Structures are given as structure tokens and as C-alpha cells.
Amino acid sequence: MQSKLQNLVSLSNSDYCDIRIEETEVTLISFRGKEIEKMERKIQFGGCIRTLIGSGWGFVAFNRLDDLEDKLRLAEKQAWTINGFKKGSVSLAPTQKIIDQVFTSYREDPRKVSLKEKADLLEHYNQLILKADPRITSTRIVYFDKHTDWYYANSDGSYIYQEKTDIGGNLGATASDGEERTYDSITFGSTNDFGSARNHDEAVIAAAQSAAEQLTAPTVRGGEYTVILDPEMAGLFVHEAFGHLSEADEIYEDKNLLELMALGTRYGPSFLNIYDSGQEWGNRGCMKYDDEGTPTEKTYLIKGGEVVGHLHSRESAAKMNARPTGNARAINYRYPPICRMRSTCIEEGEDKFEDMLSDIDLGVYAIGGLGGETNGELFTFTAIRGQMIRNGRLAEPVKNVTLTGNVFHTLDNIDKIGNDFSFLNNAGGCGKFEQSPLPTSEGSPHIRIKNVIIGGES
Secondary structure, three states: OHHHHHHHHHOOOOOEEEEEEEEEEEEEEEEEOOEEEEEEEEEEEEEEEEEEEOOEEEEEEEOOOOOHHHHHHHHHHHHHHHHOOOOOOOOOOOOOOOEEEEOOOOOEOHHHOOHHHHHHHHHHHHHHHHHHOOOEEEEEEEEEEEEEEEEEEEOOOOEEEEEEEEEEEEEEEEEEOOOOEEEEEEEEEEOOEHHHHOOOHHHHHHHHHHHHHHHHOOEOEOEEEEEEEOHHHHHHHHHHHHHHHHEHHHHOOOHHHHHHOOOOOEOOOOOOOEEEEOOOOOOOOOOOEOOOOOEOOEEEEEEOOEEOOOEOOHHHHHHOOOOOOOOEEOOOOOOOOEEOOOEEEEOOOOEOHHHHHHOOOEEEEEEEEEEEEEEOOEEEEEEEEEEEEEOOEEEEEEEOOEEEEEHHHHHHOEEEEEOOOEEEOOOOOEOOOOOOOEOOEEEEOOEEEEEEEEEOEO
């Protein structure tokens, strides 16, 4: 494979050329309610060639390795055509020439666990949920594992083989009383350990019982509160509300965003640090090299409350006079790489959870991230469940806890960061430009934010 790919890129007549080949073995198992919904194992194989001529990119994806030179010429023809419609040229920030092979160090290799054993484990969780409470009316159990042999070469002389594994699962329970439905779940994921799917009995039962108990919980009263986000909700916030704004291909295309995200701009207290890393090993989205063959790194986005970095591909780094950060990622060989997150985290602080509660007269504890949306710097997120905080203590449970606001104002209103950092890995992924779900993870401790608008009953 090395000689085949290196020979191909040496034949290119473009300013730059690279090629990726991927062979992926996928296992997928899902349950819905009492029935198994899907159990399959499949092989996916293909590759892509990318060429750059002047200001035009050409891109060709394929499923066979024959006639690769013809595919190269087609990509070059595309690049010439697009270049004719554009002014100027595209530059790529320099990176080192790399010859490397990367193998996964497994704690438990999912390929060594039979399909039956995986299905039996998920059926066990499914039954635990269904029996946890009579108000549980349905389940949603999803598990997958993917193993990819990834080959890469470029016209700068790099050749990389990289073994990639991605494991994810979601164990969800839906409760209903005939008029209302509520939901809770647990998630897991890893890049090197099927064991992440094991030993969730207690957590699964607790999630099912929580879904049932939410049926009788009151809806939170809408208003402005001091809010504590648990690590899962804080991780969702930092990924969706701030991480996407840090992706440099969006920044250099938007003058307003370029000003908002300028280096040195202050957002948040002096003890706020946010980073994105490809080196948090074991977490989904982490790898040694990105899909341009650039080494990944730990990239601080905010340090000491100031913007200090962005997430770059080689093209965006050249446009913004920066270094590539190893954030050029593609969901698979059918797509060219774009600026994407890996593991996006709020760094651990010094506050104990009890101290974060102690001086709140009336507040809300938001637990788990059910979902949400962003529109530029504005966001709306819904927690899976919540609890009121009264006189410095956790009080009654509440539901329909929805947070809305401006990400920059919200960062400024962070006044405490916990000392209980944890990672979140799940079966979902990040969506951008139809490349979804891309494996990512998030990390955060508890964080406390003042003056948060909570939607609910008026």
C-alpha cells in the first residue's frame, strides 16, 4: 500500500495532492422496546484523492483501487476547472514530512468479543430498564464498534498507516403516564476498550427510575437563576456553544466572527481555561494524526479567560498566519477534511460541589444534556433533568429545564469551576456540513454560572 500510494502522488501535476484509503469493519446492535431492532456486521471500503491547483480543490471518492491514475487526473481536472472561476490562490501551512505506523493499544479489543456476547449484554440492559418501573414504556438501546485501517500519503512526502477503533453506546429509557413522556439514559464510548460497555447495571436502573420519577416532577418556573451545570451538561455547552465558534474555517469566512474570536479577547474569569485535544487517549475523537496527516495536539482556546487559539486545518492556518493544530477531520473517505473538534474540555478548577451550592439562595442544578441548538453566539440547551437549589442545598426535582443565552455573556458569568473533572463519551457525534456523526468527546467539571435564563412555566 505504501509504494502504491506514494507512487500515485508522485505522478500528480497539481500544487498539492493527497490520498486516503480506509477499510472499516462495523458492528451495530440496537433494541427498541422489547424487540431487537438491528444486529449487523459489515465491511466498508473506499478512498479519496484530493488535489489543489491555484485556488481550486478537486476531490474524487472511489470504492476500488484500480485505475487510480485516472481518478487522480479527474481530481486534477476538477481543480483546474474550479481554479478558473476563482481569484488568487490557496496556500497550505507547512507541516513536517512523516513516515509512521500507529497501532491501537487495547484494554479489551471489541473484535475479540463475539456478536452473541455483545447482543446478550445489551439484551440484559434492555430487560433491566423494562423491569425497573411499571411506568417505563419503551427503551432505546444502541451499540456500535468500528475498526478502521487508515492509509494516507501526500505530495509533501508523508506516508502514514493508522489503526482506528471507535466504540459507542446509549442505554435509554422512556416513561409515560398516558399524557406525558420523559426520558433518561446513560452513555459510554472509547477508542480502545470494549470494557466501557460493561458493568452499567446500577446506572441503567437508576436512569430508568429517574425517567419514571420525572413524570410527577413539576416543570421548573421560568426566570433568571444562578445555575450549576453537571459535567455532562457543561461538556455539551462547551462543545456546541464555544467549540464550533473556534473552528477556523468558519472564522476566516465571517468578519463578525473574526472580530469576536480575535486572539486576546477576554471571555470569562481569569480561572477559565478551555482546550481541545487529540491526545486524550481512550476518548472518542482522539488520534495521533488528523485526516491531513498533521499531528494532533492539545490546543488551548481560552487561557486565563482570554482567547488564545483556534482549531486549524492547513488551509485555515495559512489564511490566518497560524500553525495547523491537527483538527482537519472527515467522517470517512467520502468527504474532504474540514476543521472539526476532537475532545473539547473545560479545565478543572478548585471548587468543591458543596461550596458551589452553599451560597445559592435559589438556583437550578441542570443534569445531563438532552440536546439543543446554536445560532452563532446564541444557544438553547435542554437538560435531561434538574433539581432546584434552595438555601444552599439540593431540593425538589424539576423537569423541562431549558437554558438560553449568549455564549460570550454566559462565559463572563461563570463564577466557580469544580474540582471534579470527567470525560463524556457517548454513541452520538458532532454534525457539520452534513458530515455526521463524527466521533468526539467532551470533558468538564461542574461549573456555576450566574444570571442564566431558564425557560419553564411562567
